[in-house]
Amino acid sequence: MEKDILRFLDYVKIDTQSDDTSFTVPSTAKQLNLSRKLQEDLKELGIESELDEFGVVYAKLPGVEGLDPIGLNAHVDTALECSDFDVKPKIIENYDGGVIELGHGYKMSPAEFPSLGEHIGDTLITTSGDTLLGADDKAGLAIIMAVLDYFVSHPNIPHHPICILFTPDEEIGRGPDHFDPKKFGAKYAYTVDGGIYDSVACETFNAAHADVTLHGISIHPGEAKGKMVNASDLAFAFDHALPAEKRPQFTSGYEGFNHLVSMVSGVDEAKMHYIIRNHDRAKLEEQKEEFHKAREEVLRQYPGVTIDLALGDDYHNMKEIIDGCPECVRKIDKAYATLGIKPRYEPIRGGTDGAGFSFQGVPTPNLPTGSYNHHGRFEYLSVREFKIIKNLIIEILKAE
Ligand SMILES: [Zn+2]
The missing domain is CATH 3.40.630.10 (Zn peptidases)
Known part of the structure; x- marks a missing residue:
């Protein structure tokens, strides 16, 4: 050799x-x-x-x-x-x-x-x-x-x-x-x-991330009727409010994605971590906007709950x-x-x-x-x- x-x-x-x-x-x-x-x-x-x-x-x-x-x-x-x-x-x-x-x-x-x-x-x-x-x-x-x-x-x-x-x-x-x-x-x-x-x-990609914290209303399940808002339901609703076709498993080449990396959820609170990627910086900004829209959509479906959304940039x-x-x-x-x-x-x-x-x-x-x-x-x-x-x-x- x-x-x-x-x-x-x-x-x-x-x-x-x-x-x-x-x-x-x-x-x-x-x-x-x-x-x-x-x-x-x-x-x-x-x-x-x-x-x-x-x-x-x-x-x-x-x-x-x-x-x-x-x-x-x-x-x-x-x-x-x-x-x-x-x-x-x-x-x-x-x-x-x-x-x-x-x-x-x-x-x-x-x-x-x-x-x-x-x-x-x-x-x-x-x-x-x-x-x-x-x-x-x-x-x-x-x-x-x-x-x-x-x-x-x-x-x-x-x-x-x-x-x-x-x-x-x-x-x-x-x-x-x-x-x-x-x-x-x-x-x-x-x-x-x-x-x-x-x-x-x-x-390379332009990279950003989103941390989403959704606050539910916890109450004994036996007396939950009309009162409980399960934070896990909020989390599901949030993810569904994002465009499904932008999940990584449906993208290739120059197509960007929003990827739910992790989710920890209970009745009272759910935390979701997403990474957001696109080769085009303007398109990345549009994807970040989709997170604001998803938040508004869940707030519309569940009036009275609160959702914290923190977006940040990672690399360009x-x-x-x-x-x-x-x-x-x-x-x-x-x-x-x-x-x-x-x-x-x-x-x-x-x-x-x-x-x-x-x-x-x-x-x-x-x-x-x-x-x-x-x-x-x-x-x-x-x-x-x-x-x-x-x-x-x-x-x-x-x-x-
Ligand atoms: Zn290497």
Whole structure:
């Protein structure tokens, strides 16, 4: 196995799950084990780095003076949905298109996972069935290290100055919380944290949330007639007053949604938490208006009750910022063209660290890693696609 892949195999064996119930920074100290390992690997390439008090690693590889410094970033943590303790990656060379026995009774077949059909003859790295793989985003880390290794070992190839950023806690949405754009030093950057090799994202949702508290009238059920207003009934009425077709299970592409994430209800009081998403900011505002209308509708049905509605914004679509940096998109197009690949620009139906960095002044589109089925035991990496992305980023960074 070549060094680029060996690094990836090293990284996935380090348990780095983040924890959304923790208030420490980073949320779990074990993420720092990988941050320090990355520092060692950078040092081996002759690159000095800094691990700051927030668990963020910054480093720089100087390039041609006068060219824009370009950033690369990836996250060290893994998702909460599935354990990443004691990951035992399996290497399948020359994949034949058949069923893959992962272990622990789990199998993966092209019938269930059609993407596998695209990887016949490829080398795949899978889990052993009992953990996730952590290619999200350790493939991103390993690709960045491979790119740096390439430029360090080809000193005759002129390139842009490269700014490196490895963050903790992306999976719990705290990646950009302690980001220091000055320390990073990049004019624009690329997040290496995605899936299929030709998919690029310059758009995220605009995100808001609604907290609804509905106050009923509680009374002994035996003497409730004409008096009780059950807060649970108010909650049902509220949800029904919102447009049903905007539930996430009925939406895709550029369609936004209102999603009831949780509801705790009793007779006296019901609390509902919604997230509200749309790629278009004006449409997001319209969806927020739907919550005011739902409130009025329930008040009309149940005169005399009270409903508290609190709406707030969470993040914005990074497209607003990336549109102001045509250069960073042109670089992507040019690099793909050099490799003979036509990229597909697809909006992310969620957020990304890149959105946070973009709104802090560093436009940051999202590049893929060649990995699939993130956040679970069916996660796998295509070595062929990993190498395509490595070459893509080398092309992006070469001096023109
Ligand atoms: Zn990720």
